[in-house]
Amino acid sequence: MTGNLRFSHTGIINKVFIIIVLTLMIIYALLIVYPLFNMIVSSLKPTQEILLHPFALPESPDFSSYKQVWVDMEFENFFLNSIIVTVCSMILILVFGSMAAYGIARYVFKGSLLISMLFLSGIILPLKASIIPLFMLIRNLGLMDSFLSVIFIFAAMGIPSTVFILAGFFSAVPIDLEYAARMDGCNDFTIYRYIMMPVILPGIALVTIYNAVPIWNDFFFPLVFLHSRTLKTLPVGLSSFLGQYSTNWTLVFTGLTIAIVPMILLYTMMSKYFIKGLTAGAVK
Numbered sequence: 001m002t003g004n005l006r007f008s009h010t011g012i013i014n015k016v017f018i019i020i021v022l023t024l025m026i027i028y029a030l031l032i033v034y035p036l037f038n039m040i041v042s043s044l045k046p047t048q049e050i051l052l053h054p055f056a057l058p059e060s061p062d063f064s065s066y067k068q069v070w071v072d073m074e075f076e077n078f079f080l081n082s083i084i085v086t087v088c089s090m091i092l093i094l095v096f097g098s099m100a101a102y103g104i105a106r107y108v109f110k111g112s113l114l115i116s117m118l119f120l121s122g123i124i125l126p127l128k129a130s131i132i133p134l135f136m137l138i139r140n141l142g143l144m145d146s147f148l149s150v151i152f153i154f155a156a157m158g159i160p161s162t163v164f165i166l167a168g169f170f171s172a173v174p175i176d177l178e179y180a181a182r183m184d185g186c187n188d189f190t191i192y193r194y195i196m197m198p199v200i201l202p203g204i205a206l207v208t209i210y211n212a213v214p215i216w217n218d219f220f221f222p223l224v225f226l227h228s229r230t231l232k233t234l235p236v237g238l239s240s241f242l243g244q245y246s247t248n249w250t251l252v253f254t255g256l257t258i259a260i261v262p263m264i265l266l267y268t269m270m271s272k273y274f275i276k277g278l279t280a281g282a283v284k
Helices: 002-042 047-052 064-072 075-106 112-124 127-140 147-172 175-183 188-199 201-217 220-225 234-239 249-283
Strands: none
Touching (some): 002 249, 047 249, 064 075, 075 147, 075 201, 075 234, 127 220, 147 201, 175 188, 188 201, 201 249
């Protein structure tokens, strides 16, 4: 009888705990989703209505601001510039970062620990703290007002963390898999490209989202190194919507709504592998 009561109390405690956890998760989800929802709703309201009723639904939804932002405000150009910068930066980060991580994780050689520490130092030292020498370097290389300037900077920012993360994934791949490939006549590059890379897809998804989102949202480096209006990225282009004396908040919220779409699509497509990458890293 006592055992049954104890089992009953344990079951009740577990149910209460589950209810509390689910409630907290729902509240947390609402705290994240509602600002996005309110941003989208505000893009369909005039500025006066946004200021008077910031949390209300639009009285008469108006989609004309999307055409105005995309066509008249040259948002299409800002959007394309951000796509170019982000995609090119991620290609450099994934290619060179994965190669370096593979070399560090799978080969033992003199100085490998020193090289690992050098990559880790790139995580510790932020590039924004050395903006003056970085500005002089970019100017001396003749890369001012060029996409290459910010692409190289973003690649330099992303490669250290990519090496650190992917090295753990490469180390976890069984060595027998590599031995079997070598017995079949595969060289180092073939093993890296066709065996190792498909195995660590969760890690690739993890570092892609981890690096792509900050690059897409970065305001500082494009502002410093890209001066021409035709080269401005989304965050810098959005700042032009803010006036000195007045601001059309409808256009601002419309631009923000368009700007978040690519990152939401990226996470939606890679969420399965992203979650696997997080759990794999936790196990390691």
